[in-house]
Amino acid sequence: MSAEIRHEFQVIGKPTPKKDAPLKAAGRAEFADDINMAGMLHGKLLRSPHPHARILSIDASRAAALPGVRAVITGKDFPGVRYGNLPRTRDYLPLAIDTVRYIGEEVAAVAAIDEDTAEEALDLVQVEYEVLPAVFDPEEAMKPGAPQLHAPAPGNISAHTESEFGNVEAAFAEAAYIREDMFETHAVKQGMLEPHACVGVWDSFGKATLWSCKMSPYTVWRQLAMGLDMKPGDIRVVQTYVGGGFSGGKQEAMPMDFCALMLSKKTGRPVKFVHTMEEVLTIGHLRHPMKIWLRTGTTKDGRIVAQHCKLLANGGAYSSIGGFSIFLAGAMLNLPYRVPNMRFESNRVYTNNGFCGALRGHTVVQMCFARDSQLELIAADLGIDPLEIRHRNAIQEGDVTANGFRIGTFAFDECIKRVAEMSGWHEKRGKLPKYRGIGFGCGAHLSGARLMGHSASAAEIRMLEDGTVHLTTGSTDVGQGVETVMSMIAAEVLGIEVDDVTYLKVDSAATPLDPGTFGSRVTLFTGNAVKQAAEEVCRQLAEIAGERMGVDPQDLIFRRREIVNHKDEKQRVSLKEIVRWGMFQQGKVISGRGTYGASEEKIDFRTGQGNLSPAYNPTACAVEVEVDPETGRVTMVGLWGADDSGTPLNPLAVKGQVIGAAVMSIGHALWENLIRIDGKVMNPSLRDYKMPQATDLPKLANFEHSNVITWEPEGPFGAKEAGQGAGTGVVAAIANAIHDATGVRLTRLPFTPESILAGIEELKEKEAVTES
Amino acid sequence: MTYLRRLPKFEYVGPRTLTEVCSLISGGAPDDAMLLAGGTDAILQMRRRERVPRRVIGLKGVAELDFVREQADGGLSIGAMTTLHSLLSAPAIRQRYAILHETAAQIGGPELRNIATIGGNIAGALPCADLPPALMTLDAQIKLSSHRGERWMPLRDFFPEFGRTVAQDDELLSEIKLPRPAPYSAGTYLKFHDRQSMDMTVVGVGAFVVLDDDGRTVRELRLAYANGAPTVFRAMKAEAVLCGQLFGEKVLDAVAEAACSESSPRTSWRANAGYRLSLIRALTKRAIRRSWQSASSQKGTK
Numbered sequence A: 001m002s003a004e005i006r007h008e009f010q011v012i013g014k015p016t017p018k019k020d021a022p023l024k025a026a027g028r029a030e031f032a033d034d035i036n037m038a039g040m041l042h043g044k045l046l047r048s049p050h051p052h053a054r055i056l057s058i059d060a061s062r063a064a065a066l067p068g069v070r071a072v073i074t075g076k077d078f079p080g081v082r083y084g085n086l087p088r089t090r091d092y093l094p095l096a097i098d099t100v101r102y103i104g105e106e107v108a109a110v111a112a113i114d115e116d117t118a119e120e121a122l123d124l125v126q127v128e129y130e131v132l133p134a135v136f137d138p139e140e141a142m143k144p145g146a147p148q149l150h151a152p153a154p155g156n157i158s159a160h161t162e163s164e165f166g167n168v169e170a171a172f173a174e175a176a177y178i179r180e181d182m183f184e185t186h187a188v189k190q191g192m193l194e195p196h197a198c199v200g201v202w203d204s205f206g207k208a209t210l211w212s213c214k215m216s217p218y219t220v221w222r223q224l225a226m227g228l229d230m231k232p233g234d235i236r237v238v239q240t241y242v243g244g245g246f247s248g249g250k251q252e253a254m255p256m257d258f259c260a261l262m263l264s265k266k267t268g269r270p271v272k273f274v275h276t277m278e279e280v281l282t283i284g285h286l287r288h289p290m291k292i293w294l295r296t297g298t299t300k301d302g303r304i305v306a307q308h309c310k311l312l313a314n315g316g317a318y319s320s321i322g323g324f325s326i327f328l329a330g331a332m333l334n335l336p337y338r339v340p341n342m343r344f345e346s347n348r349v350y351t352n353n354g355f356c357g358a359l360r361g362h363t364v365v366q367m368c369f370a371r372d373s374q375l376e377l378i379a380a381d382l383g384i385d386p387l388e389i390r391h392r393n394a395i396q397e398g399d400v401t402a403n404g405f406r407i408g409t410f411a412f413d414e415c416i417k418r419v420a421e422m423s424g425w426h427e428k429r430g431k432l433p434k435y436r437g438i439g440f441g442c443g444a445h446l447s448g449a450r451l452m453g454h455s456a457s458a459a460e461i462r463m464l465e466d467g468t469v470h471l472t473t474g475s476t477d478v479g480q481g482v483e484t485v486m487s488m489i490a491a492e493v494l495g496i497e498v499d500d501v502t503y504l505k506v507d508s509a510a511t512p513l514d515p516g517t518f519g520s521r522v523t524l525f526t527g528n529a530v531k532q533a534a535e536e537v538c539r540q541l542a543e544i545a546g547e548r549m550g551v552d553p554q555d556l557i558f559r560r561r562e563i564v565n566h567k568d569e570k571q572r573v574s575l576k577e578i579v580r581w582g583m584f585q586q587g588k589v590i591s592g593r594g595t596y597g598a599s600e601e602k603i604d605f606r607t608g609q610g611n612l613s614p615a616y617n618p619t620a621c622a623v624e625v626e627v628d629p630e631t632g633r634v635t636m637v638g639l640w641g642a643d644d645s646g647t648p649l650n651p652l653a654v655k656g657q658v659i660g661a662a663v664m665s666i667g668h669a670l671w672e673n674l675i676r677i678d679g680k681v682m683n684p685s686l687r688d689y690k691m692p693q694a695t696d697l698p699k700l701a702n703f704e705h706s707n708v709i710t711w712e713p714e715g716p717f718g719a720k721e722a723g724q725g726a727g728t729g730v731v732a733a734i735a736n737a738i739h740d741a742t743g744v745r746l747t748r749l750p751f752t753p754e755s756i757l758a759g760i761e762e763l764k765e766k767e768a769v770t771e772s
Numbered sequence B: 001m002t003y004l005r006r007l008p009k010f011e012y013v014g015p016r017t018l019t020e021v022c023s024l025i026s027g028g029a030p031d032d033a034m035l036l037a038g039g040t041d042a043i044l045q046m047r048r049r050e051r052v053p054r055r056v057i058g059l060k061g062v063a064e065l066d067f068v069r070e071q072a073d074g075g076l077s078i079g080a081m082t083t084l085h086s087l088l089s090a091p092a093i094r095q096r097y098a099i100l101h102e103t104a105a106q107i108g109g110p111e112l113r114n115i116a117t118i119g120g121n122i123a124g125a126l127p128c129a130d131l132p133p134a135l136m137t138l139d140a141q142i143k144l145s146s147h148r149g150e151r152w153m154p155l156r157d158f159f160p161e162f163g164r165t166v167a168q169d170d171e172l173l174s175e176i177k178l179p180r181p182a183p184y185s186a187g188t189y190l191k192f193h194d195r196q197s198m199d200m201t202v203v204g205v206g207a208f209v210v211l212d213d214d215g216r217t218v219r220e221l222r223l224a225y226a227n228g229a230p231t232v233f234r235a236m237k238a239e240a241v242l243c244g245q246l247f248g249e250k251v252l253d254a255v256a257e258a259a260c261s262e263s264s265p266r267t268s269w270r271a272n273a274g275y276r277l278s279l280i281r282a283l284t285k286r287a288i289r290r291s292w293q294s295a296s297s298q299k300g301t302k
């Protein structure tokens, strides 16, 4: 039996510090803004002050004449080809040409010898606008007579999905119990600490190179080719260190990327752009604010028989990945509870706001908030224990969901049990002092999605003569630890140390094609590809070693930088020696390639039918809060979580990820809120857009998390995703805890002290009325 | 859209003495010259183009405005250019003016406190500034200096309306003086904000209680509010409700109601007026309770 089957590993499963941690801690990691090139110019973007307007004319002559300015461009300098994510929703332009649709939309760009000069030039660009009526609320935007944002989208419907599985009508007719609720979510932002930044060079051969902090460089590469109307082969995208991603602008080609290249073309110089944090917070790429109407029917004992969901998403001015966002929301109705009959209808609507797309957890976060809040209400109505109702509905290993998800490992029941134990749920629920409460929330996530277009990952490992390797994939480390975990996988297979693996950054001219880092796909998809590539290298090395040692290559194993005959362990030779022998004497190029996800299995995006991901992971958490009854302020007292992330490859990184995901969800539930009035962002600074700081959650220092270990056959060494699922149940858990503490049921995010206090006062009034 | 722009062009002068500063502003039109203390507000105002001064007068080099000095009469004198960090490190403030220490510690983060000054926090005349309410409950006097001389006034009379002070264009705030704390007295400043750290005040309540020698009767109560009205203000009618009374929950309710009727908070995207009033009601009682407890606990120890 091989070591893998016995799950005995040299590297995998050992807590391993991130390889780039010393570099980052010392401030020596080179981010895009750290790049300086000879003769480099600095770019700035002119943005629309209007939420909706026609551009009548742009006069840039005064700006161009300002000393120090090297070039000014407008939308007309580009070919006018729209680009975007999904074929049906390509609505971005590098710069607006005739219409602006939100405050902050890019209308012109300047390159100058320094940032101040570039900015001064912006003041001199004269844009004549004809202000158009604007619409900010999706319901208003759908009404007849509302201002229309995009001609190909009548009624401002940017995307629509509808699906039905089972027989919803019949199931509701037979349900013993039915309830309907409306939930509302708000605009929140990635808030990564490195703002978007790039350097563009258009060389004298007509080739364009962009250095940038992109999570998915190949997506950017394609979009640049689209918007510039060029052959992708003439474009090169080179990834720099990524200072936090969480999707958004680092996932796509942005106006700054196009402008850096176009201004470089005009000036013959490198051009750098760096967004200010104010720009980051203004331009969009938000989590979709949603109205989620949910109708659920159950049996007497709380088993869900049918669910009907209508969802309205405020998409903002452009599509981004929004078409997929609402599709995913519907698909996730299938997890983590058994819902045999379901109907989902949703509209994503264009409005004159900054646009929305993906953000860690994508739309799963909103859906889980609605669903796990409602489940608690159902449990209360039916007099069932909140944990019991979850157990009764929990999806089990081997299930096939209504839409065709084939569930492999899924230790959901065990997650719930562990959280109940760790949190002391049974001792606390209903027994805590007044204004202290504990709540439960669950969720689930995919380990990467099979998309209609490009889903497959690839990896390449090249052996070097010193016995170390270069590993390339198309997946980026965005701070989550991909570099380390991919190196661990390669090191495990090759029997070398993690530090023997150099994980190169993505460069479209050199690294394998890959959709990128999003949707929790990297560990599973790219990890499998890396494993396969390493196995191929082993096969090549075993062949050389077998010949040299006179042993059957099948009998050789790779361990501690040695190749060993497992039938006679005294027969061993150092890896380096075999590598050098193969290279020097036989002229071999020792390199391996691997792929994953090229399977034919695809989901039907029109009906929603199909197995969206190779693996699914459930999550459960409990939150304890204390509420100040006089101010409504919530203090987080405790958080306990459990996930089935399969087998954690690097437990240290998994811990970092689950804490990060949970804290991010706490921020979204309690503090973060991008406030927009008539399309204008009121709080575009990190002082006023309130992400949690370490000092905000002092009591979470002993955050407890447990991994329920399963061995996922689809994953590399049994692994599944860990970066997003852990955040999905937290928002509902907080809502449920606040309810337990105060009796106030919050169905609208964020849970501000003001809304909690209003709820407490309302309850007091009701009590007073019933008493008198 | 209002971006944080590059700084506008201006002439910068760096005087070394108070006399020089006074003469530099002696003929100044309001928007012509601007004083720069720590710059944590002023620089942002310039970058937002809310102010575009022709000349910026930096006060950093005026060493005589940076001091914390104990006075012969038992009071304390603080120079306008004293940073919040210096306030926090002054033993006299920690020991005898705990409310000031408590308040300064809640402003911004360490980076901000290293450069922001007490003078800037007061002279900015923001309704949400945290030091003025604390200082008002300490009965602070402020000194305004100009080429014409100097004058002292109570801080509570300094803010006539939103964003303005009664200082003339040729005057600057140079010093803050705190009287010696009475025996059996204590105060507290409750700053309410959504997020624990680095957050602007939604409502701030400063309370200071002086007890009679019996240790139970309230001889004096001083209440001051941030964001309770267009300016920081003292709620003197509410104070009067408790003066000469024994401390008790009933009378606290009356004080809080009086404070609410003296307040006129505004509705903004940060919070609604109604909610701010609820906070004023709750936090007034809480602040007085806390101050009373700590003042009365001194009774036994003296």
Ligand SMILES: Cc1cc2nc3c(=O)[nH]c(=O)nc-3n(C[C@H](O)[C@H](O)[C@H](O)COP(=O)(O)OP(=O)(O)OC[C@H]3O[C@@H](n4cnc5c(N)ncnc54)[C@H](O)[C@@H]3O)c2cc1C
Pocket (backbone or CB within 6 Å): A687, B034, B035, B036, B037, B038, B039, B040, B041, B042, B043, B080, B081, B106, B107, B108, B109, B112, B115, B116, B117, B118, B119, B120, B121, B122, B123, B124, B128, B129, B130, B131, B171, B172, B173, B174, B198, B199, B200, B201
């Ligand atoms: C991230 C952040 C967080 C903040 N948090 C808080 C907070 O929690 N609480 C709070 O109260 N404030 C807060 N502020 C606001 C501000 O920083 C403080 O009010 C600070 O104390 C201002 O002092 P300064 O020395 O920087 O003043 P400056 O910015 O230099 O000056 C402010 C104003 O006062 C004028 N001025 C300065 N000195 C004098 C003088 N001696 N005489 C006359 N006029 C003068 C200036 O001309 C200017 O108009 C925060 C600001 C930021 C950026």
